[in-house]
Amino acid sequence: MRKFILACILLFYIPLPVFASKVSDQSLVEEMKLDGYKTMKDSIRNFEKSNNVTVKLPKVPFNANIKLGKDSDSKLSLKWFDTRSTPPKSFNLIITSQTNNKFLGKTNSETVLLKDGIKGYYYKNNFHTLTFSTNGLNYQYSIKDTSEFTKEEIIEIANNFK
Structure with missing residues (x-):
């Protein structure tokens, strides 16, 4: 029994x-x-078509089980989530045209040199954030500030956009 x-x-x-x-x-x-979020694939396709560009994506530093995107004519927002980890993780990427570069070189940022001589701007508050421009687009990505990620690892993510 x-x-x-x-x-x-x-x-x-x-x-x-x-x-x-x-x-x-x-x-x-x-x-x-x-x-307004939808599948990442649809969002990327719409943004690339409306801006006549090719978007580069990073290798996200964790295994995301949810991937979503939101696009407009001038901005693409992508989000990756790993809800299975404790605590849950998220990776955010915003892509805009170079004419809309409001987040480049923010105050309190550190200038870093990426591969291929690209200048980036790293700053840390509650998130590790890195911004840079390449091929006519501005990229800004952020990940929650945890002891799990170092500044060097955040910079390495930028060096592996494909």
């Missing part, structure tokens, strides 16, 4: 965290869709 009760408890207990995770992931995606 004890084995039966234990089996029932395990049967009902184990799926609950998995179900709760799926529900919260669905809630996040639905909330983002209400804010």
Whole structure:
């Protein structure tokens, strides 16, 4: 009888965290869709077509299970989420045309040299943030400031945009 009760408890207990995770992931995606986000692939395709450009993307430093994008004529916002990690992680990338360079060279930023001689601007507050321009586009990406990522790793992400 004890084995039966234990089996029932395990049967009902184990799926609950998995179900709760799926529900919260669905809630996040639905909330983002209400804010205009859609699949990353569709957002990139629309932005590239309307601006006649080719967007470069980074190798995100974690395994994202949710990838969303939002585009307009002048701005592309991409978000990667790993909701399975504790705490959850997010990586944000904003791409604009070079005529709209409001986030380059912010005060309190450190000028860094990327590969191919590209000048970037690194700053850290609650997020590690790096901005740079290449091929007619401005890129700004950020990741939550944790001890897991160093300034050098954040700069290396910029060196691996493809």
